[in-house]
Amino acid sequence: MIRAALLLAMATTNGAIEVRYVACPIYRDTDNGRKSGCWLVDNPADGIRYDVTGAPTKPDWNHAVLVEGVSRSDAGNPCGGTVLDPVRVSVLEAPCTRHMLAAEGFSGRRFALPERNVRPLYEERTKPGKPFSEGRFTIPFDYNSSFITYQLADYYIDAMVNYALDVQPARIAVVGHADTMSTIVSGETLAEPASLASTRADLVRKALIMRGVPADRITVATASGGAPLVPAAFDGLSGPVERRVDIRIVPD
Incomplete structure (x- = not known):
């Protein structure tokens, strides 16, 4: 079964546009402090250049990427492209030729953790108090990957493990998901293996x-379909939702 290409551009509840496409990345060599270089990816459907610098994982110069994000008209133009925020970038196997642009007057952006749902691990946390409630957690993954994403998935895993240790003894149910339904994106058929x-x-x-x-x-x-236990793990993006692990921690 193939989902229609409407996943390429979907209107969100606030009127912004969610885009999903596959293309080769472009690096812009800006200098605004450490990690301030820009990553750009042109949408082959309409030629619009999008700024994906805010993605938790970065593109690989040598490979095409799956871009999933929401366009922002109010985020300025620090890199020379329409800003996607939130945004996810998944590295694919298809090869690409390296493409780098000079700064050309664009300032770039200093690296910063996304504040919507990810905080530094060193921040003091509040331990749960009795009576303990059921803990619900969702770990997001990139397309076709089981890699723990730095400064995103690792944050959720740390919170999950800490809760499990805080409320022991507990029963813990771990349910893995994969996006096995074939989807055509930018002419590419995408589907994750059930395994x-x-x-x-x-x-x-x-x-x-x-x-x-x-x-x-x-x-x-393992399971397929259904809503994630913690929708915030995906920042409202619909494309990545099936790529996850849900965890229920039930205190005894």
């Missing part, structure tokens, strides 16, 4: 065990 759901779930299970959660308290399963 990736199990791989992602097992990765989370191992993270719990490595931090001291007893293995016999954890169950692992």
